Amino acid sequence: MKAIQIKQPGGPEAMELVDLPVPAPKANEAVVKLAASGVNFIDVYQREGRYKVPLPFVLGQEGAGTVTAVGGDVKSVRIGDRVAWTGVLGAYAEYAAVPEDRLVPIPAGVTDQQAAAAMLQGMTAHYLSHSTYPLKRGETALVHAGAGGVGLLLVQMAHNIGARVIATVSTEEKAKLAREAGADDVILYTQADFEAETKRLTGGKGVDVVYDSVGKTTFEKGLNILRPRGMLALYGGSSGAVPPFDPIVLTQKGSLFLTRPSLGNYIATREELASRAGAVFGMMAAGKLKLRIEHKYPLAEAQRAHRDLEGRKTTGKLLLIL
Amino acid sequence: MKAIRVQHTGGPEVMELVEIPVPQPKPAEALVKINIAGVNSIDGHFRDGSLRTPLPFIPGQEGAGVVTAVGAQVKSLKVGDRVAWSGALRSYAEYVAAAEEHLVPVPRAITDEQAAAAMMHGLTAHYLVTDAHKLKAGETALVHAAAGGVGALVVQLAHAIGARVIGTASSAEKAKLAREAGADEVIIYTEQDFEAETKRLTGGKGVEVVYDGVGKATFEKNLNVMKLRGMLVIYGMSSGPVPPVDPAKLSEKGSLYMARTTLAHFTATREELLARTSALFGMIAEGKLKVRIAKKYPLAEAAQAHRDMEAHKLTGKLLLVP
Numbered sequence: 001m002k003a004i005q006i007k008q009p010g011g012p013e014a015m016e017l018v019d020l021p022v023p024a025p026k027a028n029e030a031v032v033k034l035a036a037s038g039v040n041f042i043d044v045y046q047r048e049g050r051y052k053v054p055l056p057f058v059l060g061q062e063g064a065g066t067v068t069a070v071g072g073d074v075k076s077v078r079i080g081d082r083v084a085w086t087g088v089l090g091a092y093a094e095y096a097a098v099p100e101d102r103l104v105p106i107p108a109g110v111t112d113q114q115a116a117a118a119m120l121q122g123m124t125a126h127y128l129s130h131s132t133y134p135l136k137r138g139e140t141a142l143v144h145a146g147a148g149g150v151g152l153l154l155v156q157m158a159h160n161i162g163a164r165v166i167a168t169v170s171t172e173e174k175a176k177l178a179r180e181a182g183a184d185d186v187i188l189y190t191q192a193d194f195e196a197e198t199k200r201l202t203g204g205k206g207v208d209v210v211y212d213s214v215g216k217t218t219f220e221k222g223l224n225i226l227r228p229r230g231m232l233a234l235y236g237g238s239s240g241a242v243p244p245f246d247p248i249v250l251t252q253k254g255s256l257f258l259t260r261p262s263l264g265n266y267i268a269t270r271e272e273l274a275s276r277a278g279a280v281f282g283m284m285a286a287g288k289l290k291l292r293i294e295h296k297y298p299l300a301e302a303q304r305a306h307r308d309l310e311g312r313k314t315t316g317k318l319l320l321i322l
Numbered sequence: 323m324k325a326i327r328v329q330h331t332g333g334p335e336v337m338e339l340v341e342i343p344v345p346q347p348k349p350a351e352a353l354v355k356i357n358i359a360g361v362n363s364i365d366g367h368f369r370d371g372s373l374r375t376p377l378p379f380i381p382g383q384e385g386a387g388v389v390t391a392v393g394a395q396v397k398s399l400k401v402g403d404r405v406a407w408s409g410a411l412r413s414y415a416e417y418v419a420a421a422e423e424h425l426v427p428v429p430r431a432i433t434d435e436q437a438a439a440a441m442m443h444g445l446t447a448h449y450l451v452t453d454a455h456k457l458k459a460g461e462t463a464l465v466h467a468a469a470g471g472v473g474a475l476v477v478q479l480a481h482a483i484g485a486r487v488i489g490t491a492s493s494a495e496k497a498k499l500a501r502e503a504g505a506d507e508v509i510i511y512t513e514q515d516f517e518a519e520t521k522r523l524t525g526g527k528g529v530e531v532v533y534d535g536v537g538k539a540t541f542e543k544n545l546n547v548m549k550l551r552g553m554l555v556i557y558g559m560s561s562g563p564v565p566p567v568d569p570a571k572l573s574e575k576g577s578l579y580m581a582r583t584t585l586a587h588f589t590a591t592r593e594e595l596l597a598r599t600s601a602l603f604g605m606i607a608e609g610k611l612k613v614r615i616a617k618k619y620p621l622a623e624a625a626q627a628h629r630d631m632e633a634h635k636l637t638g639k640l641l642l643v644p
Contacts, residue, residue: 131551229453234569244566244567247580247582250581250582251584255582256582258569262573262577265577
């Protein structure tokens with residue numbers, strides 16, 4: 001089978017198209033013929049060696065396709081089932097062996113491509129808005145990078161809950177996307193100070209929650225725009241890691257709450273993974289959650305996909321099509 | 323009237339007994355004859371200058387007494403009403419002029435001693451278990467300094483909710499008090515490592531919430547005793563302030579939450595102050611919440627009260643009788 005392998009960490013050119021044997025399933029695994037594989041920043045970090053993975057390895061953390069073989073202990077999936085997963089390496093390939101307990105069924109009404117695109121970003125948006133800080137109707141959320149991969153989904157989910165959504169974006173084009181996704185207000189942070197604007201938009205009260213994947217450049221101001229007892233959910237660091245901070249700042253700014261969540265801890269049990277994926281697929285099938293799949297690449301062009309992702313020229317999801 | 327005055331910051335000896343005029347209430351204030359004033363660690367922080375206030379000043383943040391005069395705009399109070407308060411300076415005195423909005427009515431079933439003792443510690447314990455982390459039956463809470471002023475009340479409230487309570491205490495004598503308050507388990511942290519013990523007592527799972535008034539000495543280990551997505555509420559720093567925190571740690575240890583809270587943000591509105599005090603007074607009246615009075619001192623012995631408080635030898639509430 002064809003696969004994208006990393007033998008030595010490096011730039012996009014470190015990704016080699018190779019021929020490997022189709023994996024055989026272990027007792028608890030199913031082998032899936034992939035239809036689509038998602039391209040994510042974590043793939044870039046693993047390719048670069050910033051996140052360490054034993055070499056050589058096949059890239060890719062999420063995918064969707066059809067089961068072609070199952071191990072002896074596998075009970076919940078059968079050959080022919082359509083399934084998706086995230087958090088298991090090896091998805092930039094024609095076939096992947098995935099532990100049964102990480103596979104979720106894809107319902108009718110959701111395509112394989114949509115499923116692959118939704119696993120990481122869709123479930124991230126879901127845990128943030130439904131578990132980390134369960135938003136309620138009438139509350140106000142600030143969503144940074146509101147036209148980004150997770151941001152666009154988070155804006156839609158927050159809007160569907162009935163919350164008021166303020167989004168930050170870098171360009172007019174992205175502002176339009178965030179508005180279409182349901183943002184009530186959009187701040188072009190390249191033109192206006194998001195702290196001052198958020199205060200103005202909330203009449204000085206501040207927001208209930210800030211969902212922040214930007215990190216270093218937004219952290220301090222994020223604390224300044226929370227209402228007393230509000231929460232900062234820091235789920236990424238696209239501008240760099242937030243440096244160590246003095247916790248007394250949380251008191252001074254209003255007995256604030258801080259969390260630094262990651263998806264793995266929100267799909268740690270089989271039950272939670274299945275219910276979260278089911279909820280996201282349900283929203284998609286009902287037409288309440290729209291994914292932008294605007295960039296599709298053949299497996300052999302994975303390098304170009306990474307270049308486009310790192311160049312931050314894309315909006316929406318990048319997929320490799322098998 | 324007699325009052326304690328601080329002319330310059332320093333040790334307990336800087337508190338002088340002086341004779342000064344009875345204050346005149348402003349239009350929105352009531353004049354209260356103080357029957358009991360509470361002694362709190364925050365009084366020591368103002369006295370020694372680690373918290374700042376203009377000099378000279380009369381220390382004391384809480385008390386209970388009887389209204390003897392009201393300003394022209396005061397509507398909810400009349401002469402003869404029994405009231406209690408917290409969060410306003412000048413309570414180490416025979417009289418205080420306090421804003422109407424800070425005064426709460428004291429029901430008949432509650433003594434002045436109980437009311438004064440319940441305000442800061444009781445309100446703190448209440449917001450911790452109801453709002454900072456809304457504790458539920460079946461959850462496990464780790465309560466540091468479980469025989470302390472706030473700790474013993476948190477233990478009682480947590481136990482009443484139906485949570486499992488693990489307390490920490492420094493001596494066998496304090497452990498006994500914590501058990502009497504309702505702690506299911508008590509770790510004597512001077513003899514046993516609270517991290518290892520908490521893990522053992524929870525079968526390696528960890529606790530849903532840590533209530534911590536200790537700060538520096540317990541912070542690192544606290545992060546190791548929580549379940550995935552557990553909450554660390556830091557409400558004090560008896561061992562010193564927590565040094566700067568790298569938010570990435572919260573992610574590494576399992577998508578943890580942390581808050582650094584203070585009472586004022588949980589009694590910011592009149593409604594919330596009244597709701598909390600009436601809940602507390604109700605529990606005290608029904609005998610469900612016991613406040614332990616450690617010792618009463620004449621006003622003139624305020625310095626001795628501070629010495630005793632700072633030696634951490636007494637357990638329970640220290641009160642001054644003007």
